[in-house]
């Protein structure tokens with residue numbers, strides 16, 4: 001077959017869907033029709049993609065007629081219900097939700113790390129990793145290829161847009177309620193100012209950090225922390241990799257940051273690590289503390305690469321590196337990686 005494949009974007013109105021449409025408008029246009037889909041609430045809205053206004057369709061079986069590849073940017077339960085309906089019609093689904101990531105018959109793909117995995121799709125579905133894992137894994141994958149990864153200990157500093165539009169609206173509302181005052185000086189003053197409705201977060205996020213993301217799992221771990229562990233193992237093909245993650249929400253709109261302690265098989269050198277990071281596709285090494293140069297979310301937001309700074313060898317372990325990593329959670333952390341996977345699959349339609 002050699003033709004331009006038809007694409008559907010399901011969840012086109014959401015936080016990830018909005019960035020997806022921007023990326024589809026910026027990348028080389030390999031697509032035939034692009035169909036936009038969301039809930040019945042959004043049916044009839046017009047959204048811009050590739051410079052044209054396209055009407056949003058309500059999700060239903062008929063929207064998949066004639067579609068080759070569908071990108072799903074919808075809640076887990078919507079993906080779980082509708083992805084099999086799309087694949088039954090011969091559509092290849094690239095899914096951004098957590099519904100299929102750990103299914104052994106669904107590859108979990110990061111094109112810079114394991115592109116080959118996208119070709120084997122027993123269920124017709126390719127899963128996109130979660131944004132926290134994706135914000136570090138391109139850099140970690142490059143280091144693993146050279147040094148052989150043994151252990152990851154990470155702390156995340158996660159942006160509110162990781163919790164969707166609701167997360168962004170919550171932080172902006174709280175910022176307007178706390179601005180200009182003397183808050184943050186006595187217990188509970190920020191809580192009283194923002195009120196009881198803390199949106200998708202269990203505590204105020206303005207003027208605060210919240211050591212929680214996701215839902216409660218066994219033994220006090222959060223779902224987000226388990227995803228970092230399970231998904232890193234699956235992407236890197238290291239089922240016994242030791243991983244400990246602590247996920248924290250910070251008052252940043254978009255771009256997740258992580259501190260990473262990565263332990264390898266053998267001794268590492270900072271010089272070789274820097275060479276690898278400076279040349280790895282999709283990674284930018286930005287690391288000159290003497291000049292005040294290290295990545296911050298305010299500078300990284302809106303960009304595609306994984307930015308790495310503060311590269312150091314662990315003081316007490318010559319086999320370990322310490323890194324600070326930033327990645328836009330809506331671009332590489334979600335929409336960009338999904339589009340890259342779709343482009344890999346689309347290449348199968350044109351050869």
Ligand SMILES: NC(=O)c1ccc[n+]([C@@H]2O[C@H](COP(=O)([O-])OP(=O)(O)OC[C@H]3O[C@@H](n4cnc5c(N)ncnc54)[C@H](OP(=O)(O)O)[C@@H]3O)[C@@H](O)[C@H]2O)c1
Pocket residue numbers: 010011012013014015016017037038039040041042043059072073074075076078096097098129130131161162163164165166329330333334
């Ligand atoms: N935000 C991130 O950083 C991030 C990163 C990686 C993965 N993800 C995952 O990507 C998915 C989308 O996240 P998001 O942050 O973009 O969420 P969001 O901003 O809340 O958007 C949700 C989207 O899903 C649509 N939707 C909701 N219920 C639907 C239904 N019953 N039928 C059809 N469409 C429905 C919404 O349409 P309406 O506008 O019509 O309601 C909207 O387009 C989630 O699975 C999320 O976990 C998010």
